[in-house]
Amino acid sequence: MNWDDETDTGTAAERLVAPAADGEDTAVEAALRPKDLSEFVGQEKVRQQLDLVLKAARQRGATADHVLLSGAPGLGKTTLSMIIAAEMGAPIRITSGPAIQHAGDLAAILSSLQEGEVLFLDEIHRMSRPAEEMLYMAMEDFRVDVIVGKGPGATAIPLELPPFTLVGATTRAGLLPPPLRDRFGFTAHMEFYEPAELQRVIHRSAGLLDVEIDTAGAAEIAGRSRGTPRIANRLLRRVRDYAQVRADGVITREIAAAALGVYEVDSRGLDRLDRAVLEALLKLFGGGPVGLSTLAVAVGEERETVEEVAEPFLVREGLLARTPRGRVATPAAWAHLGLVPPGPAAPGSGQQGLFGP
Ligand SMILES: Nc1ncnc2c1ncn2[C@@H]1O[C@H](COP(=O)(O)OP(=O)(O)OP(=O)(O)O)[C@@H](O)[C@H]1O
Numbered sequence: 001m002n003w004d005d006e007t008d009t010g011t012a013a014e015r016l017v018a019p020a021a022d023g024e025d026t027a028v029e030a031a032l033r034p035k036d037l038s039e040f041v042g043q044e045k046v047r048q049q050l051d052l053v054l055k056a057a058r059q060r061g062a063t064a065d066h067v068l069l070s071g072a073p074g075l076g077k078t079t080l081s082m083i084i085a086a087e088m089g090a091p092i093r094i095t096s097g098p099a100i101q102h103a104g105d106l107a108a109i110l111s112s113l114q115e116g117e118v119l120f121l122d123e124i125h126r127m128s129r130p131a132e133e134m135l136y137m138a139m140e141d142f143r144v145d146v147i148v149g150k151g152p153g154a155t156a157i158p159l160e161l162p163p164f165t166l167v168g169a170t171t172r173a174g175l176l177p178p179p180l181r182d183r184f185g186f187t188a189h190m191e192f193y194e195p196a197e198l199q200r201v202i203h204r205s206a207g208l209l210d211v212e213i214d215t216a217g218a219a220e221i222a223g224r225s226r227g228t229p230r231i232a233n234r235l236l237r238r239v240r241d242y243a244q245v246r247a248d249g250v251i252t253r254e255i256a257a258a259a260l261g262v263y264e265v266d267s268r269g270l271d272r273l274d275r276a277v278l279e280a281l282l283k284l285f286g287g288g289p290v291g292l293s294t295l296a297v298a299v300g301e302e303r304e305t306v307e308e309v310a311e312p313f314l315v316r317e318g319l320l321a322r323t324p325r326g327r328v329a330t331p332a333a334w335a336h337l338g339l340v341p342p343g344p345a346a347p348g349s350g351q352q353g354l355f356g357p
Pocket residue numbers: 019020021028029030032033034039040041042043072073074075076077078079080122201229230233
Protein backbone atom coordinates (compact mmCIF):
# COMPACT_ATOMS: atom_id res chain seq x y z
CA MET A 1 0.00 0.00 0.00
CA ASN A 2 1.38 3.31 -1.01
CA TRP A 3 0.43 5.86 1.65
CA ASP A 4 2.99 8.34 0.45
CA ASP A 5 0.62 9.10 -2.40
CA GLU A 6 -1.74 10.81 -0.01
CA THR A 7 0.73 13.39 1.21
CA ASP A 8 1.96 15.78 -1.39
CA THR A 9 -0.69 17.40 -3.54
CA GLY A 10 -2.16 20.79 -2.73
CA THR A 11 -5.67 19.36 -2.83
CA ALA A 12 -4.75 16.77 -0.23
CA ALA A 13 -3.41 19.37 2.17
CA GLU A 14 -6.67 21.37 2.06
CA ARG A 15 -8.87 18.43 3.00
CA LEU A 16 -10.16 17.88 6.51
CA VAL A 17 -9.18 14.22 6.17
CA ALA A 18 -5.67 14.88 4.77
CA PRO A 19 -3.05 12.91 6.72
CA ALA A 20 -0.37 15.62 6.44
CA ALA A 21 -0.27 18.44 8.99
CA ASP A 22 -1.82 21.82 8.16
CA GLY A 23 -1.06 25.14 9.85
CA GLU A 24 -3.68 24.73 12.55
CA ASP A 25 -2.46 21.21 13.35
CA THR A 26 1.07 22.48 13.84
CA ALA A 27 -0.18 25.11 16.26
CA VAL A 28 -2.21 22.75 18.46
CA GLU A 29 -0.38 19.43 18.11
CA ALA A 30 2.31 20.34 20.59
CA ALA A 31 -0.33 20.58 23.32
CA LEU A 32 -1.85 17.20 22.42
CA ARG A 33 1.32 15.14 22.11
CA PRO A 34 1.75 12.33 24.62
CA LYS A 35 4.84 13.06 26.71
CA ASP A 36 5.89 9.50 27.61
CA LEU A 37 5.40 5.92 26.44
CA SER A 38 2.64 5.23 28.94
CA GLU A 39 0.54 8.06 27.45
CA PHE A 40 1.18 6.93 23.87
CA VAL A 41 -1.96 5.10 22.72
CA GLY A 42 -1.88 1.86 20.69
CA GLN A 43 1.07 0.48 18.64
CA GLU A 44 1.50 -2.08 21.44
CA LYS A 45 4.36 -4.01 19.84
CA VAL A 46 6.36 -0.91 18.96
CA ARG A 47 5.82 0.47 22.45
CA GLN A 48 6.93 -2.71 24.20
CA GLN A 49 10.00 -3.15 22.02
CA LEU A 50 11.01 0.48 22.32
CA ASP A 51 10.51 0.37 26.07
CA LEU A 52 13.04 -2.49 26.26
CA VAL A 53 15.53 -0.78 23.96
CA LEU A 54 15.42 2.42 25.99
CA LYS A 55 15.46 0.76 29.42
CA ALA A 56 18.45 -1.39 28.44
CA ALA A 57 20.36 1.64 27.17
CA ARG A 58 19.57 3.55 30.37
CA GLN A 59 20.74 0.64 32.54
CA ARG A 60 24.02 0.50 30.63
CA GLY A 61 24.37 4.26 30.88
CA ALA A 62 24.71 4.25 27.09
CA THR A 63 23.18 6.24 24.28
CA ALA A 64 20.17 4.45 22.72
CA ASP A 65 20.58 2.66 19.39
CA HIS A 66 19.53 4.47 16.22
CA VAL A 67 15.80 4.04 15.55
CA LEU A 68 13.98 3.93 12.23
CA LEU A 69 10.24 4.64 12.28
CA SER A 70 8.20 3.95 9.17
CA GLY A 71 4.52 4.56 8.59
CA ALA A 72 1.96 6.89 7.07
CA PRO A 73 1.83 10.60 8.01
CA GLY A 74 0.05 11.48 11.24
CA LEU A 75 0.56 8.12 13.00
CA GLY A 76 2.89 9.52 15.65
CA LYS A 77 6.48 9.31 14.38
CA THR A 78 7.43 12.81 15.54
CA THR A 79 5.65 12.20 18.84
CA LEU A 80 7.56 8.97 19.38
CA SER A 81 10.91 10.63 18.65
CA MET A 82 10.16 13.23 21.31
CA ILE A 83 9.20 10.48 23.74
CA ILE A 84 12.51 8.69 23.03
CA ALA A 85 14.40 11.87 23.94
CA ALA A 86 12.28 12.43 27.05
CA GLU A 87 12.70 8.83 28.23
CA MET A 88 16.47 9.10 27.75
CA GLY A 89 16.53 12.49 29.49
CA ALA A 90 18.19 13.88 26.36
CA PRO A 91 17.63 17.01 24.28
CA ILE A 92 16.21 16.62 20.78
CA ARG A 93 17.06 18.34 17.47
CA ILE A 94 14.44 18.15 14.74
CA THR A 95 15.17 18.43 11.03
CA SER A 96 14.12 16.76 7.79
CA GLY A 97 15.65 15.15 4.71
CA PRO A 98 14.57 17.89 2.28
CA ALA A 99 16.16 20.54 4.58
CA ILE A 100 19.56 18.89 4.17
CA GLN A 101 20.63 19.68 0.64
CA HIS A 102 24.40 19.48 1.07
CA ALA A 103 26.67 17.25 3.11
CA GLY A 104 27.92 20.45 4.77
CA ASP A 105 24.41 21.13 6.16
CA LEU A 106 24.48 17.74 7.85
CA ALA A 107 28.07 18.17 9.09
CA ALA A 108 27.04 21.45 10.75
CA ILE A 109 24.15 19.77 12.57
CA LEU A 110 26.11 16.68 13.59
CA SER A 111 29.09 18.61 14.88
CA SER A 112 26.90 20.74 17.12
CA LEU A 113 25.10 17.80 18.81
CA GLN A 114 25.56 17.24 22.53
CA GLU A 115 26.45 13.83 23.93
CA GLY A 116 23.36 11.58 23.96
CA GLU A 117 21.24 14.04 21.97
CA VAL A 118 18.43 12.68 19.80
CA LEU A 119 18.52 13.83 16.18
CA PHE A 120 15.10 13.43 14.55
CA LEU A 121 15.38 13.28 10.77
CA ASP A 122 11.92 13.31 9.23
CA GLU A 123 11.50 12.18 5.61
CA ILE A 124 14.95 10.65 5.78
CA HIS A 125 14.43 9.08 2.33
CA ARG A 126 14.50 12.57 0.78
CA MET A 127 18.04 13.47 1.87
CA SER A 128 20.64 14.22 -0.81
CA ARG A 129 23.01 11.43 -1.75
CA PRO A 130 26.24 13.02 -0.42
CA ALA A 131 24.54 13.78 2.90
CA GLU A 132 23.30 10.22 3.07
CA GLU A 133 26.82 8.89 2.60
CA MET A 134 28.12 11.17 5.34
CA LEU A 135 25.39 9.86 7.61
CA TYR A 136 26.55 6.23 7.18
CA MET A 137 29.89 7.00 8.82
CA ALA A 138 28.36 9.26 11.45
CA MET A 139 25.89 6.57 12.52
CA GLU A 140 28.47 3.80 12.63
CA ASP A 141 31.66 5.42 13.85
CA PHE A 142 30.44 8.76 15.27
CA ARG A 143 32.83 10.47 12.91
CA VAL A 144 32.53 12.51 9.71
CA ASP A 145 35.09 13.56 7.12
CA VAL A 146 34.74 17.24 6.34
CA ILE A 147 36.10 18.02 2.89
CA VAL A 148 38.03 21.26 2.74
CA GLY A 149 38.91 22.80 -0.62
CA LYS A 150 38.09 21.65 -4.13
CA GLY A 151 39.64 19.56 -6.88
CA PRO A 152 43.05 17.89 -6.48
CA GLY A 153 43.90 20.01 -3.44
CA ALA A 154 40.82 18.95 -1.47
CA THR A 155 41.54 17.29 1.87
CA ALA A 156 39.32 15.31 4.22
CA ILE A 157 39.53 16.42 7.83
CA PRO A 158 38.15 13.79 10.22
CA LEU A 159 35.85 15.16 12.89
CA GLU A 160 34.93 13.14 15.99
CA LEU A 161 31.26 13.34 17.03
CA PRO A 162 29.72 12.75 20.44
CA PRO A 163 27.57 9.58 20.59
CA PHE A 164 24.01 10.47 19.58
CA THR A 165 20.78 8.66 18.70
CA LEU A 166 19.43 9.14 15.21
CA VAL A 167 15.67 8.70 14.89
CA GLY A 168 14.83 8.52 11.20
CA ALA A 169 11.24 8.70 9.96
CA THR A 170 9.99 7.65 6.58
CA THR A 171 6.64 6.91 4.97
CA ARG A 172 8.18 3.86 3.32
CA ALA A 173 11.20 1.99 4.72
CA GLY A 174 11.57 0.33 1.30
CA LEU A 175 12.66 3.68 -0.14
CA LEU A 176 15.84 3.69 1.94
CA PRO A 177 19.06 2.32 0.49
CA PRO A 178 19.97 -0.92 2.32
CA PRO A 179 23.29 0.45 3.72
CA LEU A 180 21.32 3.18 5.50
CA ARG A 181 18.54 0.86 6.65
CA ASP A 182 21.08 -1.61 8.04
CA ARG A 183 22.66 0.99 10.30
CA PHE A 184 19.56 1.32 12.46
CA GLY A 185 19.65 -0.86 15.57
CA PHE A 186 15.88 -0.83 15.92
CA THR A 187 13.27 -0.54 13.19
CA ALA A 188 9.59 -0.10 13.88
CA HIS A 189 6.71 -0.06 11.48
CA MET A 190 3.71 1.95 12.62
CA GLU A 191 0.29 0.64 11.65
CA PHE A 192 -2.98 2.49 11.17
CA TYR A 193 -4.93 2.63 14.45
CA GLU A 194 -7.99 0.60 15.33
CA PRO A 195 -11.20 2.60 16.02
CA ALA A 196 -11.03 1.64 19.73
CA GLU A 197 -7.50 3.09 19.94
CA LEU A 198 -8.56 6.29 18.18
CA GLN A 199 -11.41 6.55 20.64
CA ARG A 200 -8.82 6.62 23.45
CA VAL A 201 -6.81 9.28 21.57
CA ILE A 202 -9.98 11.36 21.22
CA HIS A 203 -10.93 11.05 24.90
CA ARG A 204 -7.41 12.03 25.91
CA SER A 205 -7.37 15.05 23.56
CA ALA A 206 -10.87 16.11 24.64
CA GLY A 207 -9.63 16.13 28.24
CA LEU A 208 -6.67 18.32 27.32
CA LEU A 209 -8.90 20.68 25.30
CA ASP A 210 -11.43 20.77 28.15
CA VAL A 211 -14.25 19.45 25.98
CA GLU A 212 -16.98 17.18 27.31
CA ILE A 213 -17.54 14.10 25.16
CA ASP A 214 -19.37 10.82 25.77
CA THR A 215 -18.29 7.33 24.67
CA ALA A 216 -20.63 7.21 21.68
CA GLY A 217 -19.49 10.67 20.54
CA ALA A 218 -15.84 9.60 20.63
CA ALA A 219 -16.69 6.37 18.78
CA GLU A 220 -18.47 8.33 16.05
CA ILE A 221 -15.44 10.57 15.46
CA ALA A 222 -13.03 7.60 15.67
CA GLY A 223 -14.91 5.72 12.94
CA ARG A 224 -14.46 8.64 10.56
CA SER A 225 -10.76 9.28 11.30
CA ARG A 226 -9.18 6.94 8.73
CA GLY A 227 -7.02 5.13 11.28
CA THR A 228 -4.97 8.30 11.90
CA PRO A 229 -4.62 10.18 15.23
CA ARG A 230 -3.88 13.49 13.49
CA ILE A 231 -7.19 13.28 11.60
CA ALA A 232 -9.00 12.21 14.80
CA ASN A 233 -7.70 15.29 16.62
CA ARG A 234 -8.61 17.54 13.69
CA LEU A 235 -12.17 16.17 13.43
CA LEU A 236 -12.52 16.53 17.21
CA ARG A 237 -11.75 20.26 16.94
CA ARG A 238 -14.36 20.77 14.19
CA VAL A 239 -16.97 18.82 16.17
CA ARG A 240 -16.13 20.88 19.26
CA ASP A 241 -16.90 24.08 17.29
CA TYR A 242 -20.24 22.67 16.20
CA ALA A 243 -21.16 21.50 19.69
CA GLN A 244 -20.34 24.95 21.06
CA VAL A 245 -22.25 26.96 18.44
CA ARG A 246 -25.25 24.70 17.76
CA ALA A 247 -25.65 22.83 21.06
CA ASP A 248 -24.60 22.94 24.70
CA GLY A 249 -20.93 22.14 24.08
CA VAL A 250 -21.20 18.43 24.92
CA ILE A 251 -20.20 16.01 22.16
CA THR A 252 -22.62 13.10 21.74
CA ARG A 253 -23.04 10.68 18.83
CA GLU A 254 -25.76 12.86 17.28
CA ILE A 255 -23.69 16.04 17.57
CA ALA A 256 -20.59 14.35 16.11
CA ALA A 257 -22.55 12.89 13.19
CA ALA A 258 -24.31 16.19 12.47
CA ALA A 259 -21.07 18.20 12.68
CA LEU A 260 -19.15 15.86 10.39
CA GLY A 261 -22.13 15.85 8.03
CA VAL A 262 -21.64 19.61 7.68
CA TYR A 263 -17.99 18.97 6.77
CA GLU A 264 -18.99 16.16 4.39
CA VAL A 265 -16.97 13.47 6.16
CA ASP A 266 -19.15 10.37 6.03
CA SER A 267 -19.54 7.42 8.43
CA ARG A 268 -16.42 5.66 7.07
CA GLY A 269 -14.31 8.81 6.77
CA LEU A 270 -14.84 9.38 3.05
CA ASP A 271 -15.05 13.03 2.07
CA ARG A 272 -16.70 14.76 -0.89
CA LEU A 273 -13.94 13.86 -3.35
CA ASP A 274 -13.80 10.19 -2.29
CA ARG A 275 -17.56 9.87 -2.61
CA ALA A 276 -17.63 11.65 -5.99
CA VAL A 277 -15.10 9.15 -7.36
CA LEU A 278 -17.01 6.20 -5.97
CA GLU A 279 -20.38 7.53 -7.16
CA ALA A 280 -19.08 8.10 -10.69
CA LEU A 281 -17.60 4.62 -10.76
CA LEU A 282 -20.87 3.05 -9.65
CA LYS A 283 -23.48 5.24 -11.27
CA LEU A 284 -21.83 6.10 -14.57
CA PHE A 285 -19.75 3.01 -15.21
CA GLY A 286 -21.73 0.27 -13.48
CA GLY A 287 -18.83 -0.39 -11.08
CA GLY A 288 -16.13 -0.57 -13.78
CA PRO A 289 -13.69 -1.55 -15.01
CA VAL A 290 -13.04 1.99 -16.20
CA GLY A 291 -9.79 3.76 -17.05
CA LEU A 292 -8.37 6.29 -14.61
CA SER A 293 -8.48 9.19 -17.13
CA THR A 294 -12.14 8.55 -17.94
CA LEU A 295 -13.00 8.40 -14.25
CA ALA A 296 -11.11 11.66 -13.62
CA VAL A 297 -12.99 13.46 -16.42
CA ALA A 298 -16.28 12.19 -15.00
CA VAL A 299 -15.58 13.80 -11.61
CA GLY A 300 -14.04 16.96 -13.10
CA GLU A 301 -10.66 16.41 -11.43
CA GLU A 302 -7.10 15.92 -12.60
CA ARG A 303 -6.03 12.33 -13.15
CA GLU A 304 -3.30 12.77 -10.49
CA THR A 305 -5.80 14.04 -7.93
CA VAL A 306 -7.98 10.97 -8.33
CA GLU A 307 -5.00 8.63 -8.30
CA GLU A 308 -2.97 10.21 -5.52
CA VAL A 309 -5.55 11.86 -3.28
CA ALA A 310 -8.73 9.78 -3.41
CA GLU A 311 -7.72 6.30 -4.45
CA PRO A 312 -5.22 5.25 -1.75
CA PHE A 313 -7.84 5.43 0.98
CA LEU A 314 -10.57 3.85 -1.17
CA VAL A 315 -8.22 0.96 -1.94
CA ARG A 316 -7.19 0.63 1.71
CA GLU A 317 -10.85 0.54 2.75
CA GLY A 318 -11.55 -2.23 0.22
CA LEU A 319 -13.99 -0.05 -1.74
CA LEU A 320 -12.05 0.17 -5.00
CA ALA A 321 -9.57 -2.10 -6.75
CA ARG A 322 -6.91 -1.12 -9.27
CA THR A 323 -6.83 -3.83 -11.94
CA PRO A 324 -4.95 -4.08 -15.26
CA ARG A 325 -8.28 -3.44 -17.02
CA GLY A 326 -9.10 -0.33 -14.98
CA ARG A 327 -10.73 0.71 -11.72
CA VAL A 328 -13.34 -1.63 -10.29
CA ALA A 329 -15.76 -1.10 -7.41
CA THR A 330 -16.03 -3.86 -4.80
CA PRO A 331 -19.31 -5.15 -3.31
CA ALA A 332 -18.49 -3.04 -0.21
CA ALA A 333 -18.60 0.10 -2.37
CA TRP A 334 -22.13 -0.67 -3.57
CA ALA A 335 -23.20 -1.38 -0.01
CA HIS A 336 -21.59 1.81 1.33
CA LEU A 337 -23.46 4.04 -1.12
CA GLY A 338 -26.68 2.06 -0.64
CA LEU A 339 -26.81 0.94 -4.28
CA VAL A 340 -27.39 -2.47 -5.81
CA PRO A 341 -24.97 -3.73 -8.47
CA PRO A 342 -26.40 -4.23 -11.95
CA GLY A 343 -27.78 -7.67 -12.65
CA PRO A 344 -30.62 -9.51 -10.98
CA ALA A 345 -31.83 -7.23 -8.18
CA ALA A 346 -31.75 -8.74 -4.71
CA PRO A 347 -35.42 -9.43 -3.98
CA GLY A 348 -36.78 -7.62 -0.98
CA SER A 349 -33.49 -5.82 -0.31
CA GLY A 350 -35.39 -2.58 -0.01
CA GLN A 351 -32.37 -0.71 -1.41
CA GLN A 352 -32.65 1.91 -4.11
CA GLY A 353 -30.94 0.18 -7.04
CA LEU A 354 -29.28 2.03 -9.88
CA PHE A 355 -31.09 -0.01 -12.45
CA GLY A 356 -34.06 -0.80 -10.22
CA PRO A 357 -37.48 0.84 -10.29
N1 LIG B 1 -0.26 7.05 19.73
C1 LIG B 1 -0.75 8.27 19.89
N2 LIG B 1 -1.43 8.60 21.00
C2 LIG B 1 -1.96 9.84 21.15
N3 LIG B 1 -1.81 10.84 20.24
C3 LIG B 1 -1.13 10.57 19.13
C4 LIG B 1 -0.55 9.28 18.90
N4 LIG B 1 0.08 9.31 17.71
C5 LIG B 1 -0.08 10.54 17.22
N5 LIG B 1 -0.81 11.30 18.06
C6 LIG B 1 -1.20 12.69 17.83
O1 LIG B 1 -1.36 12.89 16.44
C7 LIG B 1 -0.73 14.09 16.02
C8 LIG B 1 0.24 13.78 14.88
O2 LIG B 1 1.31 13.01 15.35
P1 LIG B 1 2.79 13.17 14.79
O3 LIG B 1 3.08 14.60 14.44
O4 LIG B 1 3.70 12.52 15.76
O5 LIG B 1 2.68 12.30 13.47
P2 LIG B 1 3.82 11.97 12.39
O6 LIG B 1 3.72 10.51 12.12
O7 LIG B 1 5.15 12.48 12.84
O8 LIG B 1 3.33 12.77 11.13
P3 LIG B 1 4.23 13.35 9.93
O9 LIG B 1 4.80 12.16 9.25
O10 LIG B 1 3.22 14.10 9.09
O11 LIG B 1 5.26 14.24 10.54
C9 LIG B 1 -0.08 14.69 17.26
O12 LIG B 1 -0.91 15.72 17.73
C10 LIG B 1 -0.07 13.60 18.28
O13 LIG B 1 -0.38 14.12 19.52
